[in-house]
Amino acid sequence: MVEKYVVVTAIIIVTTLLIIYSSSSGNSSLGYKSGFIYHVVNRAPLNLKKWVTKDGYLPVVGNKTMSLHCRQCALVTSSSHLLGSELGSQIDQTECTIRMNDAPTTGYEADVGSKTTLRVIAHSSVYRVIRKPQEFLNKSQGTVCIFWGPPQKMQKNSRGGLYRLIHQVGLAFSKLSAFVIAPKRMQQFDDLFQRETGRDRKKSHSWLSTGWFTMVIAIELCDNVQVYGMAPPHHCREAQPKRMPYHYYEPKGPDECRTFIGNERAKKGNHHRFITEKDVFAEWAQLYNISFLQPSW
Numbered sequence: 233m234v235e236k237y238v239v240v241t242a243i244i245i246v247t248t249l250l251i252i253y254s255s256s257s258g259n260s261s262l263g264y265k266s267g268f269i270y271h272v273v274n275r276a277p278l279n280l281k282k283w284v285t286k287d288g289y290l291p292v293v294g295n296k297t298m299s300l301h302c303r304q305c306a307l308v309t310s311s312s313h314l315l316g317s318e319l320g321s322q323i324d325q326t327e328c329t330i331r332m333n334d335a336p337t338t339g340y341e342a343d344v345g346s347k348t349t350l351r352v353i354a355h356s357s358v359y360r361v362i363r364k365p366q367e368f369l370n371k372s373q374g375t376v377c378i379f380w381g382p383p384q385k386m387q388k389n390s391r392g393g394l395y396r397l398i399h400q401v402g403l404a405f406s407k408l409s410a411f412v413i414a415p416k417r418m419q420q421f422d423d424l425f426q427r428e429t430g431r432d433r434k435k436s437h438s439w440l441s442t443g444w445f446t447m448v449i450a451i452e453l454c455d456n457v458q459v460y461g462m463a464p465p466h467h468c469r470e471a472q473p474k475r476m477p478y479h480y481y482e483p484k485g486p487d488e489c490r491t492f493i494g495n496e497r498a499k500k501g502n503h504h505r506f507i508t509e510k511d512v513f514a515e516w517a518q519l520y521n522i523s524f525l526q527p528s529w
């Protein structure tokens with residue numbers, strides 16, 4: 233009888249310990265907001281403004297350094313939330329305007345403005361940008377272009393010709409200040425993703441989006457960032473989000489929420505984690521003076 237009692241007590245103790253252990257080790261997430269893949273993990277705040285390294289952006293031509301700094305920036309997304317907004321003049325009145333990839337202004341001035349201070353361009357968008365040089369490369373005086381891509385493609389002696397093409401752009405359009413993101417800075421962007429989401433970017437088959445690069449660069453360069461056209465992270469989790477194009481300039485292109493959700497959930501191949509990225513942006517908003525307009529949140 234006594235032996236049986238001891239065994240039962242021992243089992244209860246072991247089970248209790250196991251429960252305590254597993255709940256504490258599985259409890260590291262702070263901001264679990266979704267049924268999606270990632271949570272925002274517990275971490276000490278990082279000052280992104282001081283996190284910048286020297287020589288993070290390498291000039292494509294000559295030896296200029298990236299010295300852009302603005303008190304106020306408008307980060308204009310490529311989303312069709314901007315269509316019909318009539319925010320163009322407000323955007324143009326902002327000290328600096330930031331755009332991404334091959335998002336045009338011609339024909340959309342009333343909604344997205346016409347000025348481009350900085351354009352952040354993905355390696356995969358270089359060809360689309362070069363196809364319309366008068367729109368993207370030869371429009372305004374002194375636009376800064378920052379090109380990002382896998383470090384093995386983005387260095388002077390890289391094979392494959394992408395760097396050479398960017399270099400030719402830099403030579404042909406002397407009004408432009410063209411930079412590529414340095415390899416060590418690319419690593420920092422990966423480290424930041426891991427720090428903020430708890431996931432290793434490569435092992436979790438994720439690609440950072442141009443939006444991620446652009447947001448971090450905007451925080452670095454601007455005292456205040458107003459983001460135009462970025463819906464809040466929960467937008468696409470609602471039951472029936474309105475169908476709308478992913479890009480304002482591709483009315484027949486893919487649907488925004490389908491693109492976001494498809495990428496977020498995809499496990500095969502490499503994908504952007506747009507919604508996870510937005511969860512992180514929402515956390516950064518208070519830390520770094522970021523506000524969201526159209527829609528506002």
Ligand SMILES: *[C@@H]1O[C@H](CO)[C@@H](O)[C@H](O)[C@H]1NC(C)=O
Nearest residue numbers: 287291293294295296297298
């Ligand atoms: C940049 O290049 C110019 C001319 O090519 C040279 O005179 C100058 O010393 C260089 N500056 C730096 C910081 O390397």
Ligand SMILES: *[C@@H]1O[C@H](CO)[C@@H](O)[C@H](O)[C@H]1NC(C)=O
Nearest residue numbers: 365366369370371404405406
């Ligand atoms: C850039 O635009 C100007 C007119 O604004 C034109 O004269 C020049 O040829 C263009 N440059 C290139 C390389 O297309």
Ligand SMILES: *[C@@H]1O[C@H](CO)[C@@H](O)[C@H](O)[C@H]1NC(C)=O
Nearest residue numbers: 303304454455456457520521
């Ligand atoms: C936030 O933005 C406002 C308005 O542009 C600016 O005056 C203020 O200095 C910024 N705060 C920080 C902490 O950068």
